Amino acid sequence: MKQAFLNGVIKNNLILVIAIGLCPTLAVTTSAYNGLGMGLAATFVFVFSNLIISSLRKIIPNNLRIPVFIIIIASFVTIIDYVLKAYIPPLSAQLGVFVPLIVVNCGILGRAEAFAYKNPVNLSFMDGLGTGLGFTLVLFIMGSLREILGQGKWMSIPGIFDGFKIFGLSYVNSPIILFILPPGGFLTISFLMGISKFWRKNNE
Numbered sequence: 001m002k003q004a005f006l007n008g009v010i011k012n013n014l015i016l017v018i019a020i021g022l023c024p025t026l027a028v029t030t031s032a033y034n035g036l037g038m039g040l041a042a043t044f045v046f047v048f049s050n051l052i053i054s055s056l057r058k059i060i061p062n063n064l065r066i067p068v069f070i071i072i073i074a075s076f077v078t079i080i081d082y083v084l085k086a087y088i089p090p091l092s093a094q095l096g097v098f099v100p101l102i103v104v105n106c107g108i109l110g111r112a113e114a115f116a117y118k119n120p121v122n123l124s125f126m127d128g129l130g131t132g133l134g135f136t137l138v139l140f141i142m143g144s145l146r147e148i149l150g151q152g153k154w155m156s157i158p159g160i161f162d163g164f165k166i167f168g169l170s171y172v173n174s175p176i177i178l179f180i181l182p183p184g185g186f187l188t189i190s191f192l193m194g195i196s197k198f199w200r201k202n203n204e
Contacts, residue, residue, distance in 0.1 A: 008130025035143025039136025050128030
Protein backbone atom coordinates (compact mmCIF):
# COMPACT_ATOMS: atom_id res chain seq x y z
CA MET A 1 0.00 0.00 0.00
CA LYS A 2 2.83 2.36 0.82
CA GLN A 3 4.39 1.72 -2.59
CA ALA A 4 1.07 2.40 -4.39
CA PHE A 5 0.88 5.74 -2.57
CA LEU A 6 4.49 6.75 -3.23
CA ASN A 7 4.31 5.75 -6.90
CA GLY A 8 1.48 8.23 -7.38
CA VAL A 9 3.30 11.03 -5.58
CA ILE A 10 6.79 10.59 -7.05
CA LYS A 11 7.51 7.77 -9.52
CA ASN A 12 4.37 8.20 -11.63
CA ASN A 13 3.67 11.85 -10.87
CA LEU A 14 1.06 12.92 -13.43
CA ILE A 15 2.63 16.24 -14.30
CA LEU A 16 6.36 15.93 -13.76
CA VAL A 17 6.82 12.35 -15.02
CA ILE A 18 3.87 11.35 -17.21
CA ALA A 19 3.12 14.92 -18.38
CA ILE A 20 -0.67 14.67 -18.58
CA GLY A 21 -3.34 16.95 -17.10
CA LEU A 22 -1.30 19.95 -18.19
CA CYS A 23 -4.23 22.20 -19.24
CA PRO A 24 -5.57 22.88 -15.72
CA THR A 25 -2.01 22.90 -14.42
CA LEU A 26 -1.04 25.78 -16.67
CA ALA A 27 -4.38 27.59 -16.46
CA VAL A 28 -5.12 27.76 -12.74
CA THR A 29 -1.69 28.01 -11.13
CA THR A 30 -1.52 31.81 -11.18
CA SER A 31 -1.62 31.67 -7.37
CA ALA A 32 -0.83 29.15 -4.63
CA TYR A 33 -4.44 29.25 -3.39
CA ASN A 34 -5.83 28.39 -6.81
CA GLY A 35 -3.30 25.58 -7.27
CA LEU A 36 -4.10 24.12 -3.86
CA GLY A 37 -7.86 24.35 -4.45
CA MET A 38 -7.69 22.71 -7.87
CA GLY A 39 -5.37 19.99 -6.60
CA LEU A 40 -7.60 19.08 -3.67
CA ALA A 41 -10.70 19.06 -5.87
CA ALA A 42 -8.97 16.66 -8.27
CA THR A 43 -7.73 14.54 -5.33
CA PHE A 44 -11.32 14.07 -4.16
CA VAL A 45 -12.25 12.76 -7.60
CA PHE A 46 -9.12 10.57 -7.86
CA VAL A 47 -9.76 8.89 -4.51
CA PHE A 48 -13.48 8.23 -4.76
CA SER A 49 -13.59 7.28 -8.44
CA ASN A 50 -10.76 4.80 -7.84
CA LEU A 51 -12.59 3.50 -4.77
CA ILE A 52 -15.92 2.92 -6.54
CA ILE A 53 -14.41 1.52 -9.75
CA SER A 54 -12.28 -0.92 -7.79
CA SER A 55 -15.28 -1.98 -5.69
CA LEU A 56 -17.37 -2.66 -8.80
CA ARG A 57 -14.63 -3.98 -11.07
CA LYS A 58 -15.91 -7.59 -11.01
CA ILE A 59 -19.40 -6.61 -12.16
CA ILE A 60 -18.52 -3.90 -14.70
CA PRO A 61 -18.62 -5.51 -18.19
CA ASN A 62 -15.29 -5.18 -19.94
CA ASN A 63 -16.82 -3.75 -23.14
CA LEU A 64 -18.73 -1.09 -21.18
CA ARG A 65 -16.01 -0.15 -18.73
CA ILE A 66 -15.05 3.24 -20.26
CA PRO A 67 -18.63 4.67 -20.28
CA VAL A 68 -19.10 3.39 -16.73
CA PHE A 69 -15.80 4.95 -15.64
CA ILE A 70 -16.83 8.30 -17.12
CA ILE A 71 -20.23 8.21 -15.38
CA ILE A 72 -18.59 7.49 -12.03
CA ILE A 73 -15.94 10.18 -12.51
CA ALA A 74 -18.55 12.72 -13.69
CA SER A 75 -20.64 12.04 -10.59
CA PHE A 76 -17.80 12.95 -8.25
CA VAL A 77 -16.82 15.96 -10.36
CA THR A 78 -20.42 17.22 -10.07
CA ILE A 79 -20.33 16.74 -6.29
CA ILE A 80 -17.10 18.70 -5.82
CA ASP A 81 -18.24 21.39 -8.27
CA TYR A 82 -21.46 21.94 -6.30
CA VAL A 83 -19.63 21.89 -2.97
CA LEU A 84 -17.20 24.58 -4.15
CA LYS A 85 -20.02 26.73 -5.51
CA ALA A 86 -21.99 26.38 -2.27
CA TYR A 87 -19.25 26.78 0.32
CA ILE A 88 -16.26 28.47 -1.39
CA PRO A 89 -17.77 30.55 -4.21
CA PRO A 90 -14.69 32.81 -4.66
CA LEU A 91 -12.49 29.75 -5.29
CA SER A 92 -15.14 28.26 -7.58
CA ALA A 93 -15.17 31.51 -9.57
CA GLN A 94 -11.36 31.54 -9.77
CA LEU A 95 -11.15 27.96 -11.03
CA GLY A 96 -14.07 28.48 -13.39
CA VAL A 97 -14.67 25.88 -16.06
CA PHE A 98 -11.61 23.86 -15.06
CA VAL A 99 -13.50 22.18 -12.20
CA PRO A 100 -16.17 20.63 -14.49
CA LEU A 101 -13.38 19.78 -16.93
CA ILE A 102 -11.81 17.46 -14.34
CA VAL A 103 -14.12 14.85 -15.85
CA VAL A 104 -11.97 14.78 -19.00
CA ASN A 105 -8.67 14.79 -17.15
CA CYS A 106 -6.66 12.01 -18.80
CA GLY A 107 -4.96 11.21 -15.52
CA ILE A 108 -8.16 10.24 -13.70
CA LEU A 109 -9.45 8.03 -16.50
CA GLY A 110 -5.95 6.62 -16.91
CA ARG A 111 -5.67 5.57 -13.25
CA ALA A 112 -9.15 4.03 -13.40
CA GLU A 113 -8.20 1.97 -16.46
CA ALA A 114 -4.61 1.12 -15.53
CA PHE A 115 -4.99 0.57 -11.79
CA ALA A 116 -8.42 0.68 -10.14
CA TYR A 117 -10.03 -1.76 -12.61
CA LYS A 118 -7.29 -4.32 -11.93
CA ASN A 119 -6.55 -3.96 -8.22
CA PRO A 120 -8.33 -4.34 -4.85
CA VAL A 121 -10.00 -1.47 -3.03
CA ASN A 122 -7.25 -0.73 -0.50
CA LEU A 123 -4.53 -0.44 -3.15
CA SER A 124 -6.77 1.60 -5.44
CA PHE A 125 -7.57 3.97 -2.60
CA MET A 126 -3.88 4.53 -1.89
CA ASP A 127 -3.12 4.92 -5.61
CA GLY A 128 -5.85 7.57 -5.94
CA LEU A 129 -4.68 9.36 -2.81
CA GLY A 130 -1.03 9.33 -3.85
CA THR A 131 -1.76 10.41 -7.41
CA GLY A 132 -4.07 13.19 -6.24
CA LEU A 133 -1.64 14.50 -3.64
CA GLY A 134 1.24 14.35 -6.13
CA PHE A 135 -0.90 16.40 -8.53
CA THR A 136 -1.80 18.84 -5.71
CA LEU A 137 1.82 19.22 -4.62
CA VAL A 138 2.97 20.22 -8.11
CA LEU A 139 0.07 22.66 -8.59
CA PHE A 140 0.75 24.25 -5.21
CA ILE A 141 4.49 24.65 -5.89
CA MET A 142 3.80 26.05 -9.37
CA GLY A 143 1.18 28.43 -8.02
CA SER A 144 3.54 29.58 -5.26
CA LEU A 145 6.43 30.26 -7.64
CA ARG A 146 4.24 32.07 -10.17
CA GLU A 147 2.49 34.16 -7.52
CA ILE A 148 5.69 35.14 -5.73
CA LEU A 149 7.54 36.08 -8.92
CA GLY A 150 4.52 37.47 -10.77
CA GLN A 151 2.89 39.41 -7.94
CA GLY A 152 5.48 39.63 -5.17
CA LYS A 153 3.21 37.95 -2.62
CA TRP A 154 2.09 34.45 -1.56
CA MET A 155 -1.17 32.73 -0.59
CA SER A 156 -3.47 35.62 -1.42
CA ILE A 157 -7.17 34.69 -1.11
CA PRO A 158 -9.55 36.87 -3.13
CA GLY A 159 -11.76 38.99 -0.88
CA ILE A 160 -10.30 37.55 2.33
CA PHE A 161 -6.54 37.89 2.56
CA ASP A 162 -4.18 39.98 0.47
CA GLY A 163 -1.31 37.53 0.85
CA PHE A 164 2.06 37.51 2.55
CA LYS A 165 4.40 40.16 1.15
CA ILE A 166 7.51 38.31 0.03
CA PHE A 167 9.37 41.21 -1.56
CA GLY A 168 9.40 44.93 -0.88
CA LEU A 169 6.93 47.50 -2.14
CA SER A 170 9.09 48.37 -5.13
CA TYR A 171 8.89 44.76 -6.39
CA VAL A 172 5.14 44.52 -5.71
CA ASN A 173 4.64 47.64 -7.81
CA SER A 174 6.76 46.27 -10.67
CA PRO A 175 6.70 42.43 -10.51
CA ILE A 176 7.72 40.08 -13.32
CA ILE A 177 4.20 39.88 -14.75
CA LEU A 178 5.35 37.25 -17.24
CA PHE A 179 5.02 34.60 -14.52
CA ILE A 180 1.26 34.98 -14.14
CA LEU A 181 0.82 34.88 -17.91
CA PRO A 182 0.74 31.64 -19.97
CA PRO A 183 4.48 31.82 -20.91
CA GLY A 184 5.28 31.96 -17.20
CA GLY A 185 3.32 28.75 -16.71
CA PHE A 186 5.39 26.99 -19.35
CA LEU A 187 8.64 28.32 -17.91
CA THR A 188 7.72 27.22 -14.39
CA ILE A 189 6.61 23.73 -15.37
CA SER A 190 9.74 23.27 -17.51
CA PHE A 191 11.89 24.28 -14.55
CA LEU A 192 10.11 21.82 -12.23
CA MET A 193 10.29 18.99 -14.80
CA GLY A 194 14.03 19.61 -15.15
CA ILE A 195 14.56 19.43 -11.38
CA SER A 196 12.40 16.31 -11.17
CA LYS A 197 14.35 14.55 -13.93
CA PHE A 198 17.68 15.49 -12.37
CA TRP A 199 16.55 14.18 -8.98
CA ARG A 200 15.23 10.90 -10.41
CA LYS A 201 18.43 10.38 -12.44
CA ASN A 202 20.55 10.73 -9.33
CA ASN A 203 18.34 8.54 -7.15
CA GLU A 204 17.74 5.53 -9.42
